[in-house]
Amino acid sequence: MNEIWMQILVIVGVLLGTVTIAAGLIYVERKMLAVWQQRSGPNRVGPFGIFQVLADMVKIFFKEDWIPPFVDKKIFIIAPTIIMLSILMSFAIVPFAPGIVIADLNIGLLFFLAMSSLGAYTIVLAGWASNNKYSLLGGMRGAAQLISYEVFMGLSLMGVVIQVGSFNMTDIVNAQKGMWFVVPQFVGFVTFLIAGIAETHRLPFDLPESESELIAGFHSEYSGMKFGMFFVGEYLGITLVSCMITILFFGGWLGPSFLPPIVWFLIKMFAFILFFILLRASLARPRYDQLMGFGWKLLLPLTLLNVLITGAVVLSNA
Amino acid sequence: MLSNVRTLWMVFLKMFKKKVTIQYPEKKAYLPPRWRGRIILSRDPDHNERCVACYLCAAACPVDCISLQATEDENGRRYPEFFRINFSRCIFCGLCEDACPTYAIQLTPDFEMGEYNRQNLVYEKEDLLIDGMGKYHGYSFYQQAGVAVGVKPKGGGEKEDPPVDVRTLLP
Numbered sequence: 001m002n003e004i005w006m007q008i009l010v011i012v013g014v015l016l017g018t019v020t021i022a023a024g025l026i027y028v029e030r031k032m033l034a035v036w037q038q039r040s041g042p043n044r045v046g047p048f049g050i051f052q053v054l055a056d057m058v059k060i061f062f063k064e065d066w067i068p069p070f071v072d073k074k075i076f077i078i079a080p081t082i083i084m085l086s087i088l089m090s091f092a093i094v095p096f097a098p099g100i101v102i103a104d105l106n107i108g109l110l111f112f113l114a115m116s117s118l119g120a121y122t123i124v125l126a127g128w129a130s131n132n133k134y135s136l137l138g139g140m141r142g143a144a145q146l147i148s149y150e151v152f153m154g155l156s157l158m159g160v161v162i163q164v165g166s167f168n169m170t171d172i173v174n175a176q177k178g179m180w181f182v183v184p185q186f187v188g189f190v191t192f193l194i195a196g197i198a199e200t201h202r203l204p205f206d207l208p209e210s211e212s213e214l215i216a217g218f219h220s221e222y223s224g225m226k227f228g229m230f231f232v233g234e235y236l237g238i239t240l241v242s243c244m245i246t247i248l249f250f251g252g253w254l255g256p257s258f259l260p261p262i263v264w265f266l267i268k269m270f271a272f273i274l275f276f277i278l279l280r281a282s283l284a285r286p287r288y289d290q291l292m293g294f295g296w297k298l299l300l301p302l303t304l305l306n307v308l309i310t311g312a313v314v315l316s317n318a
Numbered sequence: 319m320l321s322n323v324r325t326l327w328m329v330f331l332k333m334f335k336k337k338v339t340i341q342y343p344e345k346k347a348y349l350p351p352r353w354r355g356r357i358i359l360s361r362d363p364d365h366n367e368r369c370v371a372c373y374l375c376a377a378a379c380p381v382d383c384i385s386l387q388a389t390e391d392e393n394g395r396r397y398p399e400f401f402r403i404n405f406s407r408c409i410f411c412g413l414c415e416d417a418c419p420t421y422a423i424q425l426t427p428d429f430e431m432g433e434y435n436r437q438n439l440v441y442e443k444e445d446l447l448i449d450g451m452g453k454y455h456g457y458s459f460y461q462q463a464g465v466a467v468g469v470k471p472k473g474g475g476e477k478e479d480p481p482v483d484v485r486t487l488l489p
Binding site: 035036037038039040043278279281282283 | 322325326328329330332333335336337338339341
């Protein structure tokens with residue numbers, strides 16, 4: 001009985017924690033972008049503007065939830081929920097600290113890859129259902145982006161899997177007690193980082209959205225809480241990818257014992273979230289044929305080479 | 319690829335630079351004295367109105383936002399009976415200031431003129447007249463030249479010679 005309550009506590013804690021972090025990222029992103037652009041950012045609502053999140057949430061809840069008459073209504077409503085659901089499902093396999101994990105699956109990494117790929121349906125379906133030229137262009141770009149990064153995203157993690165010999169996330173973290181995988185798997189780290197940016201559709205790879213050319217791309221027609229779902233889904237995606245990078249390449253909760261493991265995990269995670277925001281502050285968006293060329297011609301051979309060399313080294317050591 | 323990394327690093331270093339934003343309602347930006355803002359009418363050193371109601375400003379105004387009516391006092395000195403600027407039309411181009419022969423109309427570094435009622439943007443003479451001399455100190459048009467209107471005798475101006483006595487031939 002006690003174990004069940006513990007499990008429920010972990011589930012609720014992870015759900016509330018991740019959604020709260022995702023909402024808080026609205027403030028963090030605006031503030032950090034401002035810092036890197038030598039501005040002040042939100043500073044009117046409350047001390048240092050920290051109640052900006054509340055103001056934004058209140059505003060988005062009270063916005064009119066308008067469904068245009070020309071859209072494909074069912075798909076239009078379903079599309080924003082897919083990204084939230086698939087990313088929240090992925091959090092099930094993330095071990096935040098020893099014991100704090102919802103489902104310690106033995107194929108955890110595969111589950112993550114499967115769930116994060118489902119998130120792309122959001123963009124394709126939203127772009128299609130909106131029945132709007134710009135949205136459709138955004139959706140098409142989303143699809144083009146999908147087939148260019150999904151290929152090397154899975155392969156970039158295979159080096160780690162070969163070294164550990166397991167898809168289980170806890171095993172992967174425990175295997176990094178001697179050395180973080182960022183050192184032997186540096187190519188894998190860089191390629192997964194790029195794939196992760198593309199997977200969350202963040203700048204510089206926000207081609208489906210590209211507000212400067214497609215208005216808002218696939219979510220041009222969305223308003224109110226449906227738009228909020230896309231927004232929170234994007235921030236959840238950043239949090240998820242930061243968690244995965246931390247677990248796979250930076251030793252998860254491992255760290256000197258003067259801080260509890262969960263704190264180490266959060267420190268590393270937030271460092272990557274800030275890196276994502278820095279990327280947005282500094283880099284320009286490539287054309288989508290450039291992104292596809294980059295993915296297929298450079299990163300795919302690189303990851304294949306990485307898998308080949310890692311396999312050869314592991315075999316020769318065995 | 320390498321230039322992207324360099325960009326990232328340079329943007330990161332911006333974190334330690336001073337912010338360029340001025341927190342406006344609390345702190346105000348420096349406006350130079352010749353900034354073109356709210357229009358005023360100035361007075362000369364003797365505390366008389368500088369404006370001689372010559373209509374040049376109204377003629378120069380490209381949006382016709384200045385209207386005035388000339389009149390004379392008992393000495394024959396011209397002054398505006400009313401002087402009205404409609405600031406909802408004014409584009410703050412400063413051509414009226416350029417046209418003014420007496421330095422009467424001047425633009426000032428003040429832009430906080432927001433009103434809830436549009437009619438309040440129409441400024442009358444008592445709203446426009448200030449007590450000081452504005453940007454040009456010590457200048458008095460009638461002291462320099464011009465007809466005798468009770469300010470100075472004929473030919474008594476600062477740059478004027480006394481009138482020539484036409485009844486004598488002596489130089």
